[in-house]
Amino acid sequence: MQTVAVILTALVTIEHIYILWMEMFAWETAGKKTFANALPAELFKPTKGLAANQGLYNGFLVAGLLWSFLIENPEWSFNIRIFFLGCVAIAGIFGGLTASKKIFFVQALPAVSAILFVILAK
Numbered sequence: 001m002q003t004v005a006v007i008l009t010a011l012v013t014i015e016h017i018y019i020l021w022m023e024m025f026a027w028e029t030a031g032k033k034t035f036a037n038a039l040p041a042e043l044f045k046p047t048k049g050l051a052a053n054q055g056l057y058n059g060f061l062v063a064g065l066l067w068s069f070l071i072e073n074p075e076w077s078f079n080i081r082i083f084f085l086g087c088v089a090i091a092g093i094f095g096g097l098t099a100s101k102k103i104f105f106v107q108a109l110p111a112v113s114a115i116l117f118v119i120l121a122k
Contacts, residue, residue, distance in 0.1 A: 001121035006069075008114035009081060012088055013065040015110065016058045023055030038100060061088055078122055085115045 022030045028044045031051060039047070064084035071077040092108025 001117060005114065005117035005121040008110065008117055009065060009068070009085065012085065012110050012114050013062055015107070016062045016065070016088065020055045020058040020062060023051040023058065025055075027051040027055075061091075078118065081118055082115060085111045085118065089115065 027048050032041060032044050061084055064080060068077050068081035071080060088111035089108050092103055092111060096104025096108060
């Protein structure tokens with residue numbers, strides 16, 4: 001269980017590293033490909049600053065998840081990991097309800113799965 005929990009948490013972290021990169025540094029290229037059906041092409045340039053801000057928030061999620069791997073105290077590591085995975089799950093659920101159902105499956109479901117295995121591994 002512990003191995004699965006670590007792998008799932010790492011995958012959620014890697015996904016958010018990608019989201020950070022796309023929103024902060026590649027909004028007009030990779031972002032345009034990713035959100036082609038959701039946003040007209042002419043809106044990517046004027047929304048670059050907004051996307052970068054969102055990317056920064058994803059960076060905070062990455063920082064928290066990475067931090068959870070570095071904490072030696074098992075109880076604190078567990079608490080921090082659950083908190084940041086919970087933030088990802090809530091953001092994914094909100095995005096799934098308000099922006100695109102796909103966000104639930106791409107963002108919330110992996111985080112919820114990781115939470116489940118982190119809890120089972122405790």
